Amino acid sequence: MSKSGSPLRIVVIGGVAAGMSAASKARRLRPDIEIFVFERSGHVSYSSCGIPYFVSDIVKSPENLVAYDAKFFKEKRNINVFLYHEVISLHPEKQSILVRDLKTGLENEYRYDKLVIATGARANIPQIKGIELKGIFTIRILQDGIKTKDFIRENSPGRALIVGAGYIGMEMAETLVKLGLDVTMAARGPDILGTMEKEIDEIVEDELGRNGITLLKFTQVREFTGENGYVRKAIFNNGRSVDIDMVIVATGVRPNSGIAKEAGIEIGYKDAIRVNQRMETSIPGIYSAGDCAETYHQILERSVYLPLGTTANKQGRVAGENMAGGHALFRGVVGTSTFKVFDLEVARTGLSSREAKIEGFDYISNVIEQYSRANYYPGGSKIRVKLIAEKNTGRVLGAEMAGRDGVPKRIDVIATAITAKMTAKDIGDLDLTYSPPFAPVWDPVLTAANDLKKRITIKEEHPNL
Amino acid sequence: MSKSGSPLRIVVIGGVAAGMSAASKARRLRPDIEIFVFERSGHVSYSSCGIPYFVSDIVKSPENLVAYDAKFFKEKRNINVFLYHEVISLHPEKQSILVRDLKTGLENEYRYDKLVIATGARANIPQIKGIELKGIFTIRILQDGIKTKDFIRENSPGRALIVGAGYIGMEMAETLVKLGLDVTMAARGPDILGTMEKEIDEIVEDELGRNGITLLKFTQVREFTGENGYVRKAIFNNGRSVDIDMVIVATGVRPNSGIAKEAGIEIGYKDAIRVNQRMETSIPGIYSAGDCAETYHQILERSVYLPLGTTANKQGRVAGENMAGGHALFRGVVGTSTFKVFDLEVARTGLSSREAKIEGFDYISNVIEQYSRANYYPGGSKIRVKLIAEKNTGRVLGAEMAGRDGVPKRIDVIATAITAKMTAKDIGDLDLTYSPPFAPVWDPVLTAANDLKKRITIKEEHPNL
Numbered sequence: 001m002s003k004s005g006s007p008l009r010i011v012v013i014g015g016v017a018a019g020m021s022a023a024s025k026a027r028r029l030r031p032d033i034e035i036f037v038f039e040r041s042g043h044v045s046y047s048s049c050g051i052p053y054f055v056s057d058i059v060k061s062p063e064n065l066v067a068y069d070a071k072f073f074k075e076k077r078n079i080n081v082f083l084y085h086e087v088i089s090l091h092p093e094k095q096s097i098l099v100r101d102l103k104t105g106l107e108n109e110y111r112y113d114k115l116v117i118a119t120g121a122r123a124n125i126p127q128i129k130g131i132e133l134k135g136i137f138t139i140r141i142l143q144d145g146i147k148t149k150d151f152i153r154e155n156s157p158g159r160a161l162i163v164g165a166g167y168i169g170m171e172m173a174e175t176l177v178k179l180g181l182d183v184t185m186a187a188r189g190p191d192i193l194g195t196m197e198k199e200i201d202e203i204v205e206d207e208l209g210r211n212g213i214t215l216l217k218f219t220q221v222r223e224f225t226g227e228n229g230y231v232r233k234a235i236f237n238n239g240r241s242v243d244i245d246m247v248i249v250a251t252g253v254r255p256n257s258g259i260a261k262e263a264g265i266e267i268g269y270k271d272a273i274r275v276n277q278r279m280e281t282s283i284p285g286i287y288s289a290g291d292c293a294e295t296y297h298q299i300l301e302r303s304v305y306l307p308l309g310t311t312a313n314k315q316g317r318v319a320g321e322n323m324a325g326g327h328a329l330f331r332g333v334v335g336t337s338t339f340k341v342f343d344l345e346v347a348r349t350g351l352s353s354r355e356a357k358i359e360g361f362d363y364i365s366n367v368i369e370q371y372s373r374a375n376y377y378p379g380g381s382k383i384r385v386k387l388i389a390e391k392n393t394g395r396v397l398g399a400e401m402a403g404r405d406g407v408p409k410r411i412d413v414i415a416t417a418i419t420a421k422m423t424a425k426d427i428g429d430l431d432l433t434y435s436p437p438f439a440p441v442w443d444p445v446l447t448a449a450n451d452l453k454k455r456i457t458i459k460e461e462h463p464n465l
Numbered sequence: 466m467s468k469s470g471s472p473l474r475i476v477v478i479g480g481v482a483a484g485m486s487a488a489s490k491a492r493r494l495r496p497d498i499e500i501f502v503f504e505r506s507g508h509v510s511y512s513s514c515g516i517p518y519f520v521s522d523i524v525k526s527p528e529n530l531v532a533y534d535a536k537f538f539k540e541k542r543n544i545n546v547f548l549y550h551e552v553i554s555l556h557p558e559k560q561s562i563l564v565r566d567l568k569t570g571l572e573n574e575y576r577y578d579k580l581v582i583a584t585g586a587r588a589n590i591p592q593i594k595g596i597e598l599k600g601i602f603t604i605r606i607l608q609d610g611i612k613t614k615d616f617i618r619e620n621s622p623g624r625a626l627i628v629g630a631g632y633i634g635m636e637m638a639e640t641l642v643k644l645g646l647d648v649t650m651a652a653r654g655p656d657i658l659g660t661m662e663k664e665i666d667e668i669v670e671d672e673l674g675r676n677g678i679t680l681l682k683f684t685q686v687r688e689f690t691g692e693n694g695y696v697r698k699a700i701f702n703n704g705r706s707v708d709i710d711m712v713i714v715a716t717g718v719r720p721n722s723g724i725a726k727e728a729g730i731e732i733g734y735k736d737a738i739r740v741n742q743r744m745e746t747s748i749p750g751i752y753s754a755g756d757c758a759e760t761y762h763q764i765l766e767r768s769v770y771l772p773l774g775t776t777a778n779k780q781g782r783v784a785g786e787n788m789a790g791g792h793a794l795f796r797g798v799v800g801t802s803t804f805k806v807f808d809l810e811v812a813r814t815g816l817s818s819r820e821a822k823i824e825g826f827d828y829i830s831n832v833i834e835q836y837s838r839a840n841y842y843p844g845g846s847k848i849r850v851k852l853i854a855e856k857n858t859g860r861v862l863g864a865e866m867a868g869r870d871g872v873p874k875r876i877d878v879i880a881t882a883i884t885a886k887m888t889a890k891d892i893g894d895l896d897l898t899y900s901p902p903f904a905p906v907w908d909p910v911l912t913a914a915n916d917l918k919k920r921i922t923i924k925e926e927h928p929n930l
Contacts, residue, residue: 047839047901047906049899049900049901049906050839050842050901053841053842053901058842058843059841059842126690134712259521298896307898309899309906310906310907311896313906324655331894333896335896337898338903346901347898353854374514374515376512376515376523376529377515377518377523377524382478406871408900408903408904409871409875409877409878409898409903411898412874412875412876412877412878412883412895412897413874413878413895415897415898416882416895417885417888419885419891419895420882420884420885422881422885429796430877430881431763431775431776431801431814431880431883432775432877432880433802433803433873434774434775434802434803434804434875435514435804435874436512436515436809438803438873438874441774441775442775442778443877465486
């Protein structure tokens with residue numbers, strides 16, 4: 001029971017990955033408490049990462065992306081979900097929040113005993129003249145996907161511009177090409193994919209080119225112009241332009257930390273809500289999890305901002321467990337992520353060489369290519385691996401891979417090894433699966449590690465030679 | 466230089482995986498020494514594991530299974546390969562071996578400074594009446610594959626019996642069904658796949674049934690009978706029989722350790738040559754590697770007999786490095802292996818529950834099923850995972866998986882975690898790749914570990930509840 005005599009009440013702000021994970025975990029541990037979830041949109045517990053596949057029509061209905069709906073949460077888990085309810089302010093001194101019902105406009109105050117802020121992130125929308133024209137979309141919440149798909153269905157656009165060359169940009173490029181559009185992609189600088197390695201970037205660039213996508217580098221949009229309110233042209237900073245019928249703006253996200261900040265909660269790295277590994281904010285009893293919050297990074301041993309769906313789920317569970325009286329710790333990420341673009345699988349874990357340099361590591365790296373299967377077994381293809389290790393210890397700091405067969409789960413092996421602070425030699429000695437349909441006798445992971453190992457320890461290992 | 470004044474000479478007995486790995490590694494480290502390889506058959510450096518795929522004609526020619534031929538080794542690596550040369554005795558007191566040229570019958574003595582025995586293993590052939598009939602094959606060396614394929618081509622057999630239900634039996638079952646044969650498989654006991662888990666066995670049994678294979682359990686062959694010297698019938702211990710045109714005997718292997726034993730070299734577990742982690746036998750200067758030798762097991766912290774191609778390659782490199790004056794250690798296996806049967810991928814690592822019990826571990830286990838991809842993304846299917854952990858510490862001891870998408874590389878994640886002595890909780894917290902085409906937000910590995918974790922630590926973690 002809470003101080004007020006009524007049952008302990010947990011309030012969750014935001015009903016997507018982190019929020020519903022927190023609510024569900026708290027419920028499993030405490031059947032007796034009240035749990036309220038306030039969600040601004042009309043959907044809870046959906047897969048944001050599935051939105052490109054909904055737009056491409058691989059996923060037919062938005063409901064297919066919803067793991068469980070509000071009714072399920074009420075009936076099966078006794079969790080009260082308030083859809084179209086926006087939390088407009090927090091009042092830690094009163095342990096209450098002010099909530100607006102977006103359908104009626106009415107505002108109501110709700111008390112809480114424990115609160116978790118899981119407001120997610122919003123698309124970063126650049127200040128560009130004409131950005132308000134019709135046909136310009138971001139891909140962030142489910143409603144964005146629905147609007148984009150409806151627009152394509154109703155307007156049959158022929159040409160699209162994707163602003164940004166990150167993961168969402170790549171997935172949407174594939175989606176739009178498969179829907180028959182002519183796609184141009186504009187990257188701000190010399191690189192695509194943020195801090196990823198150039199040896200991996202170039203494979204992705206080839207794949208874009210092979211699929212008919214025009215990639216423009218050093219290119220920012222100066223202005224969008226339109227006809228009848230619909231976007232028709234993007235004019236770039238270099239004076240060139242491209243005729244278009246629609247635009248996807250995929251230039252990253254920023255945390256929805258505004259209400260937390262206004263309530264005096266400490267804000268951390270890149271405007272994300274500062275949290276410890278218990279997912280507690282600076283105010284006792286208030287937690288935060290998911291894309292609005294910081295993430296602990298195991299290699300850097302400090303918090304960073306790395307919003308990803310799987311992290312949101314893990315953090316949500318930790319917050320839920322702690323709100324329910326438990327003692328869970330979020331162990332942190334090592335920087336693992338992956339995406340698919342056409343037939344190419346790309347994945348990374350740990351630090352890129354650029355990040356290792358920025359963080360002051362003395363590192364070495366290598367690049368190898370090795371088949372995904374025995375070279376005589378059909379269906380295999382070469383995987384390129386870049387591996388990065390600390391020079392003086394051999395500890396592996398990061399890896400990136402690109403290929404057409406079995407890439408992400410191989411990155412998972414290295415992510416596991418990085419978590420265990422393994423060296424290149426440790427990885428080269430791993431007892432991994434071998435069978436002709438699945439791997440060559442020296443898996444790409446082993447080959448990369450053994451090659452890198454030679455550059456680190458050859459002198460040490462052969463004192464007699 | 467050796468004691469005799471001539472260059473240091475390394476002699477390798479057996480030119481397949483371990484032997485050629487040893488020779489190549491020694492050469493990379495020591496350009497100055499002599500390296501002689503004696504191989505009884507006509508092929509070196511081929512993939513034994515590829516033989517079923519050569520019989521099935523996925524691989525057209527035996528040459529496709531050969532990584533490098535004798536000519537390559539001579540010309541590119543200055544390694545002298547003697548084909549059709551059988552080593553018939555070792556003379557450690559003289560540092561020499563006696564070798565018979567199988568083409569001429571002539572015998573010759575060769576001195577060595579360092580010797581590695583990489584004689585491999587031979588198929589275990591049960592003492593069955595009629596076993597010498599034509600149409601009965603083992604699948605071990607490349608010549609076995611060639612004979613089997615030739616027989617099928619020349620005789621168009623309609624019905625086959627596979628004796629044994631292990632990995633090779635499974636791969637050959639798929640091969641023969643794909644070649645149009647009617648296949649019966651006879652397993653000696655109640656289980657297939659040796660010590661694997663019954664929850665995995667049953668999925669494999671379903672797959673065999675779905676592909677028209679008749680699986681007979683508790684079935685041993687008492688006698689083969691024939692016509693004109695060709696096998697025509699197998700009569701079982703229970704009195705039943707089956708009409709057949711060919712037989713694959715796949716009842717395991719035993720180490721070729723005879724010449725080592727005769728030379729006074731210590732023999733270890735299951736008749737394998739006893740070696741330490743430097744791959745040294747009991748006689749100084751004599752090494753052994755591959756399927757004839759013991760294997761160090763990291764969980765059991767002792768040697769076992771677990772002949773596998775990837776281990777043979779690793780052990781060979783270690784032996785080669787040490788013969789060349791280096792100080793390499795074979796780190797050992799954790800019990801990882803995998804096979805494909807039809808569309809099913811099966812893999813394991815660590816100890817099975819039966820092995821854990823035999824070894825005296827107090828363990829718990831669980832079985833979960835989880836999709837290989839986001840459930841809304843096409844091409845995924847359920848993976849069954851059985852996970853085994855030490856009860857009082859949570860340390861993961863083993864895992865087995867079966868499914869149709871992404872199994873072996875997921876076992877590799879657990880193999881890596883076992884090597885690092887991770888607990889179920891450690892694995893559940895891993896930062897693994899997530900993207901709808903590759904994994905659900907909670908990968909089967911994470912789901913299995915988190916489920917098992919609950920059974921271990923729930924009381925400890927919630928002292929307040």
